[in-house]
Amino acid sequence: MTTNDAAVQVRDLRKTYGQKNAVDGVSFDIRPGETFALLGPNGAGKSTTIEILEGYRSRTGGEVSVLGTDPAKGGLDWKARLGIVLQSTGETGLVTVAEQLRHFAGFYQNPRDVDEVIAAVGLEPQAKTRIAKLSGGQQRRVDVALGIIGRPELLFLDEPTTGFDPEARRQFWQVIRGLKAEGTTILLTTHYLDEAAQLADRAGVIAGGRLVDIGGIDEIGGADARVPLVRWRDRDGVLREERTDEPGRVVASVVASLGSEPADLEVIRPSLEDIYLQLVRSVDAAAQPEEVLA
Amino acid sequence: MSMATLGASRIGYETKTYFRSPDTLFFTFLFPFVMLAIFTAAFSAQGEVGPPGSQVSVGAYYLPGMIAAGILLTGVQNLAVDIAMEKSNGTLKRLGGTPLSPISYFLGKIGQVFVTGTLQAGLLILAGWLVLGIELPTEPEKWFTFGWVFVLGLVTCALVGIALSALPRSGKSATAVVIPMVLLLQFISGVYLQWNMLPSWLQDIASLFPLKWIAQGMRYVFLPEGWETLEQNGSWNLPGVAIALGIWLVVGLVLSRVTFRWIRRDA
DSSP: OOGGGOSEEEEEEEEEETTEEEEEEEEEEEOTTOEEEEEOOTTSSHHHHHHHHTTSSOOSEEEEEETTBOGGGOOHHHHTTEEEEOSOOOOOOOSBHHHHHHHHHTTSSSOOOHHHHHHHTTOGGGTTSBGGGSOHHHHHHHHHHHHHTTOOSEEEEESTTTTOOHHHHHHHHHHHHHHHHTTOEEEEEOSOHHHHHHHOSEEEEEETTEEEEEEETTTTTOSGGGOOEEEEEOTTSOEEEEEOSOHHHHHHHHHHHHSSOOEEEEEEOOOHHHHHHHHHHHHHHHHHHHHHHO | OOHHHHHHHHHHHHHHHHHHOHHHIIIIIIHHHHHHHHHHHHHGGGOOBSSTTSOBOHHHHHHHHHHHHHHHIIIIIHHHHHHHHHHHHTHHHHHHTTTOOHHHHHHHHHHHHHHHHHHHHHHHHHHHHHTSOOOOOOOHHHHHHHHHHHHHHHHHHHHHHHHHTTSOSSHHHHHHHHHHHHHHHHHHTTSSSOGGGSOHHHHHHHTTSHHHHHHHHHHHHHSOTTGGGGSGGGSOOHHHHHHHHHHHHHHHHHHHHHHOOSSOTTO
């Protein structure tokens, strides 16, 4: 495989702070046009990885190529092809939404239309409001708008919807789907697993600085993790559960044996969140002795 | 977009935000006006000051000092605090992820200092002339000197401010680190206290820093002949003004170049 095939190529990436391995041998590729979610608990190494790819941090070891360039050597032309939505910002916000976007649009060769971007992130009523006067969620939408104003080939979204209400998140997902349809490559980190399931084509799970799993959104965790679970209360009121590929048959046999409607009957298909939690827990359990010291 | 076009766009943006931040506006733009008013009101009862035959009103004496203080505040205090804040609140990190060149960023900062510094000096002179009835120099040579001392002083102070912004550990501590230095300098450089009343050892210390030289140049412009007897060595020493400011310009440029980062690396 050559470097140019992938929008992002990461090989054996390492980052050490003193004795601590924040990122410990992570490898993955992101294909052009793909949306890739990087999942993992706080402190797992997600943000360190993404900031190395964005060119903000140096790496201790490994090979990294972002749009064919080593981020440690990326110049202004390279930055012009990226869109970066950082995890947190606390700027003074003395300019209005429209002023800020118009100003940033001027940094790029072929920016998106300012009014269209404002409309896309749902801030039309606030276009002439100073950013400092917006709510946290609205300010976050300004961050997203600034990330896409330059028509990036590759968009980094580091926990983009933190602080959004459910409606705003769904609106945001529409914006991202629009970008995907235009062929934008997206690297997303998020704590909302439903968000990853909605938006991403593939996901990687990072825990303790290592990539513990990587694959399509409907493959991650392996086939076994997706086996449906049937749960009900037996005659004595005890909660019972059974993993099965034939939940209908199990439910039928439970009804037959009880002779009545079972209490609290559920058939659960594990969500991405259930699978993710299982993955992360198994890593935690394995790494316990060392992690306590860190 | 060329660096110059973007620099011009940054100047507009920086100037707009400068006038929208009340703290900065008061402590770096309006402060010399307030001090000029207070000193004039407080000491006017003493009558005219200065060597016999060259006496001027208290307001006329303080005007050049306040113009010099304005240059220092607009350059050093404004930029040192502003850039330290931008570093800590994520503004610089965001800009560092865009194709904006650091050169355009600094053109914006220095341009903002020029726009607001010129406005400040112009309004101070206008206020002195209209409100305090101060007689302004008429010789073209004096205004030429005003021009180069002003420009050289402002560029030097802007660069020193950029260099100094690397010092505060956080945005919150920026004002606490920067303002005392700037204030102290104003007291020992002949801005608030009459220069010739300071002991010579203090004058020697003040001579190590740029403000004393800017104030000296401005006194040459605005005070009548005869006042040079109250300067060090009894002379205006304009070549000394140029040399001292030139050295600080180079120091500021080198330190800015060496210390500036879009983000605190690996912090």
